[in-house]
Amino acid sequence: MYDMDKLLQDQLQALENGKSFGRVLHGLPEEAKELAPLISLVSAVHTMEHPRPSPQVAQPQRFFKNGRGTNHASQTHTRSQLPWHRLVWVSGLAGVMLVLLLGFVSMVGLGFWLTGPGSARAATLMDVSGQVEVASQNSPGSWQIASNGERVFAGSRIRTGSASSATLLFYDGSRSNLSANTDVTLNTLGGGWQKNIQVGMIQRSGVTNHSVVPLRGEKSTFIVHTPLGLASVRGTIFNVAVDNNGQARFVVSKGKVLVSNQNSQIYLIAGQVASISPDQGLSAAAYQFTLQGQINSIAPDEWIVASVPFSVTQQTVISGSLQVGDYAVVEGHLLDGGNRIADSIVPATETITTTSFTGSVDSTGVESWVVGGVTVKVNNDTQIDNDIQVGDPVRVTFVVQEDGSWLALKIESLVEEPAETPTPTPTETEIGATETLTLTETVTPTMTATPTATLTPTGTVTATVTSEPSSTPVPTFTPTPSATITATVTVSPTAVTNCTGANPQPKGLSLAQQYGVPYDEIMGWFCQGFGFGEIDLAYGLSRETGVPVPDIFEMRRSGLGWGLIKQRLHDTIAPTPTPNPGGPAPSAIPQPTSLPTITPGASSCPGPGRQPLADNIAQRYGVSYNAVVSWYCQGFSYSDIDHAYQLSQQYNVAVADIFDMRSAGLNWGQINQKLKGGNPGNHNPPHKKRP
Amino acid sequence: MYEVLNTDTLVRARSGDSGVITALYERYRLVIFRYLFYRVGDEQAAEDLTSEVFLRMLHALDGYRPQNTSFQAWLFQIARNLAIDHFRKTNLRNHIQLEENVVSQGEETDAAVEHRLDNQRLRQALAKLNEIQRDVIVLRFVAGMPITQVAQTLHKSEDSIKAIQRRGLQSLREILTEWEIPYV
Numbered sequence: 009m010y011d012m013d014k015l016l017q018d019q020l021q022a023l024e025n026g027k028s029f030g031r032v033l034h035g036l037p038e039e040a041k042e043l044a045p046l047i048s049l050v051s052a053v054h055t056m057e058h059p060r061p062s063p064q065v066a067q068p069q070r071f072f073k074n075g076r077g078t079n080h081a082s083q084t085h086t087r088s089q090l091p092w093h094r095l096v097w098v099s100g101l102a103g104v105m106l107v108l109l110l111g112f113v114s115m116v117g118l119g120f121w122l123t124g125p126g127s128a129r130a131a132t133l134m135d136v137s138g139q140v141e142v143a144s145q146n147s148p149g150s151w152q153i154a155s156n157g158e159r160v161f162a163g164s165r166i167r168t169g170s171a172s173s174a175t176l177l178f179y180d181g182s183r184s185n186l187s188a189n190t191d192v193t194l195n196t197l198g199g200g201w202q203k204n205i206q207v208g209m210i211q212r213s214g215v216t217n218h219s220v221v222p223l224r225g226e227k228s229t230f231i232v233h234t235p236l237g238l239a240s241v242r243g244t245i246f247n248v249a250v251d252n253n254g255q256a257r258f259v260v261s262k263g264k265v266l267v268s269n270q271n272s273q274i275y276l277i278a279g280q281v282a283s284i285s286p287d288q289g290l291s292a293a294a295y296q297f298t299l300q301g302q303i304n305s306i307a308p309d310e311w312i313v314a315s316v317p318f319s320v321t322q323q324t325v326i327s328g329s330l331q332v333g334d335y336a337v338v339e340g341h342l343l344d345g346g347n348r349i350a351d352s353i354v355p356a357t358e359t360i361t362t363t364s365f366t367g368s369v370d371s372t373g374v375e376s377w378v379v380g381g382v383t384v385k386v387n388n389d390t391q392i393d394n395d396i397q398v399g400d401p402v403r404v405t406f407v408v409q410e411d412g413s414w415l416a417l418k419i420e421s422l423v424e425e426p427a428e429t430p431t432p433t434p435t436e437t438e439i440g441a442t443e444t445l446t447l448t449e450t451v452t453p454t455m456t457a458t459p460t461a462t463l464t465p466t467g468t469v470t471a472t473v474t475s476e477p478s479s480t481p482v483p484t485f486t487p488t489p490s491a492t493i494t495a496t497v498t499v500s501p502t503a504v505t506n507c508t509g510a511n512p513q514p515k516g517l518s519l520a521q522q523y524g525v526p527y528d529e530i531m532g533w534f535c536q537g538f539g540f541g542e543i544d545l546a547y548g549l550s551r552e553t554g555v556p557v558p559d560i561f562e563m564r565r566s567g568l569g570w571g572l573i574k575q576r577l578h579d580t581i582a583p584t585p586t587p588n589p590g591g592p593a594p595s596a597i598p599q600p601t602s603l604p605t606i607t608p609g610a611s612s613c614p615g616p617g618r619q620p621l622a623d624n625i626a627q628r629y630g631v632s633y634n635a636v637v638s639w640y641c642q643g644f645s646y647s648d649i650d651h652a653y654q655l656s657q658q659y660n661v662a663v664a665d666i667f668d669m670r671s672a673g674l675n676w677g678q679i680n681q682k683l684k685g686g687n688p689g690n691h692n693p694p695h696k697k698r699p
Numbered sequence: 700m701y702e703v704l705n706t707d708t709l710v711r712a713r714s715g716d717s718g719v720i721t722a723l724y725e726r727y728r729l730v731i732f733r734y735l736f737y738r739v740g741d742e743q744a745a746e747d748l749t750s751e752v753f754l755r756m757l758h759a760l761d762g763y764r765p766q767n768t769s770f771q772a773w774l775f776q777i778a779r780n781l782a783i784d785h786f787r788k789t790n791l792r793n794h795i796q797l798e799e800n801v802v803s804q805g806e807e808t809d810a811a812v813e814h815r816l817d818n819q820r821l822r823q824a825l826a827k828l829n830e831i832q833r834d835v836i837v838l839r840f841v842a843g844m845p846i847t848q849v850a851q852t853l854h855k856s857e858d859s860i861k862a863i864q865r866r867g868l869q870s871l872r873e874i875l876t877e878w879e880i881p882y883v
Contacts, residue, residue, distance in 0.1 A: 013861040016868075017846060020839075046868040049875070052816055052882035053840045059818050061732040061746050134843060136726070153725040156843050157733065647881035676879050 016043050020050055024135075026219045029181050033624055044624040045650070051181065055132070058157060128179040128199025130159040131207075138172025138188070162197040168214065180205045182220045182230060190214025195233070204228040211256075215249040220263075237269035237284040246276075249352070251325050255285040257339075257351055259296060262422070264537065275535065278422035279366030279401045281341050283351060285323055294341035295368075295380050295401075297348055301361035303332050311350065313338050314361050315408035318348035327354040335359045342367065346381040364405040366422065368514055369398050377416065379404050384416040393421040399514030423541065515540045523547040533561065545570055553577040569619070575634050621646045629653040631663075639667065651676055659683040706765075713760050724753050727771070730842040731778050736818075737825050737837045738782040748785060752778045772851035775838065779852065816875065816882040824874045832867030835860055 019032050027035075029051050033044050133140070133154050141151040145163025154174060160166060168174060168190045176184040179199050186192060196208030209216075210233045220230045220241050232239045235254035239246060244263025250256045258267050260276040267274055267282050269290045276282055281296040301314025311320055313336055320326075330336055335356035340349050342365065367380020376385045384406055386392065396402060401422040406414040516534060520527040525547070533543050538561065546560045555577055563573045622636040625646065631653065639649045648670065656663040661683060669679045711719040731752050735745040755777050763773055825833045834853055838844045846864075850857045875882060 013858070013865050016865050017861045020864075021846075024843075043865075045872055046865065049868055049872050049882055050840050053821065053836075056816060056821070057818060058733050058841055059736050059742060059745075061728065061749060153722055155726050155729045157729050157841075645881045647876070651876060676876075 010037065010040050012040060012043065015040050016046060019043065019047055023047065023051065023054075026175070026183050026185060026217070028219060028221050030221065033621070036624075038627070041624055041628050044621070044628075048621065055177065055179070055181065057159075128205060129197055130161050131176040131178050131194065131197060133158045133160060133166070134175045134177050134183075135185075136174045139169030140166065140172055140174040140186075141169075142166050160194060162194055165191070165193040167191040178205055178207055180221050180228075182207065183218070184209070185217040185219075187215040187217070190216060192216065196229075196231075199228075205230070207231070208233065210234075211248055211250050213250050213252065215247065217245075217247045219245045234284065236286065237267060237290060240266045240268070251352075253286065255283065255323070255325070257281065257283045259339075264539070266537075275537070277401060279403055281351075283323075283341075288323065291341075294343065295366040296339065296341050297363075297365035298340075299336075299338040299363050300356050300358075301335065301363065302359075303330060303334050303336050306330070306332055311338075311353070313353075314363050315412075316348070316363055318350050320350050320353075324350045325352045327352070330355060342380055344381070361407075362405065363407065364403055366401060366403045368401050369396060370514070371398060372396070377404075377419065379419075382414070384414045384419075385409075386416050386419070390416045391418040392416075393419065396421050396423075397515075397518075399516075399518050519543055519547070523551070533557075536561075538564070542570070549574065549577055569637075571633055572637065622649075625650055625653065629657065639663075642667075644670070655680065655683060709760075709763070709765060709770075720757065723756075727774055728753070731774065733841050734775065734778055734837050735782055737822050737841060738779070738833065739785055740822055740826055744785060744789075748778070748781050751781055755781070768851045769848055771844065772848045775842070775844070775848075775852045779834065816880050820875075820878070820880050824871055824878070824880075827874050828867055828870055832863055832870060835863045836867045836871065839864060 015037075019036065022035070023029065023032050029047070032047060036043060036047075133142070134156060136154050136156045136158075140154040142154045142158065142160055143149065143151050143165045144161070148165065151167070154160075154166065160176070166174065166176070166186060168186050168188055170188050172188050174186050176186070176194075178184075178197075182205065184192075191212040191214060193210045193212075194208070195210050196206050199205035205228055207230045209231075212235065216232065218230070218232065218241070230241050232248050234248060234250050234256035236256055239248060239258050241263065244265055245261040246263070246265045247259040247261070248256060249259075258265060258276060259281045260278055262278050264278075265276045267276055267284070267290065269284050272290050274282055274290065274293050276293050279295055280293045282293050283291045285291075297316075297318070299313045299316050299318070304312040304315060309319060309321075310317055312318075318338065318340055324340075330353065335358070336353050337356045338350050338353050340351045342348055348365075365380065365382070367382065370378040370381065373386075375387075376383050378384075379402060384404055393402075396419065403418075403420045403422060404416050405418040405420075406416050409415050513531060513534070516530045517527055519540060520530045522544075523530075530543060533546070534540065538546070542564065546557050546564070549555065549560055550557045560573060560577070563576070564570070619637060619640070622633055622640060625631075626633040626636045636649055639652070640646065644652070644667065648667075652663050652666045652670065655661070655666055666679060666683075669682065670676075674682065708719055708723075712723060728749060732745055732749040735748045735752075736742060739745055739748065752774065756774060759777070763770070768776075825836065828836070831853065835849060838849045838852060839846070844852070846857055846860055850860045853860065855863075
């Protein structure tokens with residue numbers, strides 16, 4: 009038996025901590041699915057626009073002219089003490105203004121619609137802690153103290169001081185957390201009515217952590233520019249750190265990230281890290297290690313922290329004057345063979361010891377595993393995730409034993425769940441993502457100019473399209489109002505076959521063997537952004553249905569989730585059902601008389617990935633996921649669908665009949681009344697009556 | 700994240716340091732205003748009361764004991780007390796206004812006019828909740844306050860707040876569903 013109050017709070021806390029809405033819903037136990045609508049409601053309240061005080065109230069000088077004790081009580085009530093004849097005059101003027109305003113609004117209405125919802129053109133600052141300041145595009149030198157709930161727009165620059173942080177919440181629920189001493193500019197911020205978003209930010213310094221909701225539609229982008237390169241994603245969790253020299257480090261916790269600079273690009277998968285430095289350029293993708301503990305020794309080329317030795321190079325950024333005995337946090341990457349290279353060493357704020365690394369599983373055993381070439385012991389206390397296979401990326405948390413061997417405390421799978429695979433396909437970017445255009449050697453970009461209200465760094469367009477090496481690699485982004493130019497990039501399946509840093513990639517090898525196809529073919533799909541789980545699904549479905557693999561991936565690219573793809577493929581080969589002579593089987597839940605069909609034009613509905621809300625409704629009412637999605641694709645909202653199934657159960661009426669009533673223009677009150685047997689025209693709920 | 704007001708800041712604020720006072724005002728004015736807007740249901744009154752909250756804060760800073768309660772919780776206690784006073788003073792007038800607004804909303808839904816959830820509809824829906832549920836929902840999800848501080852502000856245990864939070868959300872959901880206001 010769950011404590012629902014506590015469980016709800018835990019889920020809301022997870023949402024506030026940056027866990028995606030979808031994951032929170034998926035994480036709900038079966039018995040607690042009733043909480044899903046409440047979590048949806050909280051998410052809606054979080055993201056909706058709340059009122060703002062008028063500018064007069066926003067001026068503190070109005071109240072604090074002389075510091076403490078200023079008595080301004082009379083001022084606060086000035087408006088309510090206006091003489092009546094002035095009120096009449098003001099009302100008349102307001103009426104005239106209203107007429108003019110309505111005319112103006114009707115003229116710009118269409119244009120406004122085309123620019124997408126207002127909430128997509130702003131991000132909300134949350135969890136503001138310490139010194140966080142915002143400068144608007146119009147007043148770049150005028151820093152204002154940021155407050156919780158404040159909305160920031162394209163062109164805004166946000167910076168955090170020491171021991172300070174803030175979170176940017178975007179229209180679709182994606183979040184970017186800004187750590188201390190971070191400086192970012194939102195150069196692109198826009199989106200459409202279907203929750204597709206375009207986010208572009210320039211990170212000049214500091215550390216940002218991004219939790220990106222799987223992007224909807226081909227027009228969605230989420231790009232983080234750094235002085236030397238950028239990260240482009242379609243749904244993932246990743247971290248970007250930029251030091252004072254502009255050197256950037258990208259770490260991926262979940263999903264995939266395309267990292268690129270002017271010369272090259274790589275995909276990072278969960279557990280991997282890459283960096284871009286002025287002299288070394290873009291590094292290869294590598295697995296990572298993190299150590300926190302006491303410094304055991306310091307030598308010019310090698311340090312030991314928490315009993316783990318690692319190399320220190322000229323690229324290693326060391327903060328503060330650390331000495332043996334101090335506690336430090338070390339982050340670094342692993343070379344082939346397991347050599348550890350530190351990327352950064354900073355003083356630790358806590359005197360605790362934790363050590364971990366990531367890698368792909370080379371072998372598993374009862375007493376030891378080999379991960380990324382490193383042997384770790386396991387025992388009965390080691391927590392090991394289920395279903396880990398050789399080749400899977402994992403994170404190993406370990407302790408160093410007295411004999412120097414490593415004992416794994418926990419081995420976590422970093423393999424994505426296929427249902428939520430974010431597919432960061434390199435099929436699009438904005439012109440601001442200048443470096444990506446170097447793909448022109450292997451791809452065919454088509455550019456379309458789309459006027460939008462977003463701001464893009466147009467200053468670099470010419471220099472980058474020509475791909476000329478620049479003597480000053482730091483891109484200077486000057487946000488100015490302009491049209492957004494979108495480059496559509498299509499990569500052939502075999503254009504790039506090594507984008508993981510590991511060659512051969514064990515999982516790719518195993519899939520190639522399993523399906524008897526060339527390794528390069530598998531990696532071709534992987535390097536286009538399909539996860540190994542998806543590739544496995546596609547080849548499995550192809551084998552099952554006879555539909556060619558490229559056609560299946562094409563369906564996926566069009567935005568269909570794997571559930572719908574499966575359904576369509578099976579529909580094409582399913583035998584004609586024979587009628588049941590005894591009539592339909594009795595069911596507690598009325599089923600639709602016919603499953604709604606999905607119109608061909610709605611192929612992008614409801615977007616990639618399994619829809620958590622549809623899942624939730626399906627589970628609560630014991631109907632198929634596809635049925636729910638089909639209604640959604642017919643234009644009914646999830647609220648409508650929820651309501652329809654609820655009434656269907658309550659009155660034992662086919663849900664299709666209820667949707668028919670809805671489509672005929674009846675509102676829910678009238679439908680409810682009709683189902684009760686009353687006259688829908690007379691419905692008037694008690695709460696709506698005048699007192 | 701709601702921060703703890705450190706001793707230095709408190710001392711400076713008490714001594715009338717306009718920089719610190721302005722910073723506090725800038726930091727909290729928006730969330731206080733929004734709390735009051737959803738609490739009293741009138742933008743103009745919320746603006747006036749927001750000003751009043753900070754004036755009272757200035758007068759009461761000497762009595763603030765950071766060891767007993769967080770600064771944010773204390774500030775919201777002031778706001779809540781002012782909102783209660785406001786209701787006492789203008790009980791009848793506000794009551795009628797609020798009901799009229801709800802009636803207007805009801806007529807729209809009767810005409811099958813669909814609308815997304817916006818702040819006016821949220822305010823009207825919140826007005827249907829009981830006082831404590833409304834406080835918890837606004838403090839938690841509009842002001843973004845953690846549960847511990849909501850408990851401090853409302854002088855209740857965290858467990859109570861969790862229970863009120865769930866019941867309040869359930870009631871709010873039922874109201875929005877009845878009014879046919881989609882939120883997903």
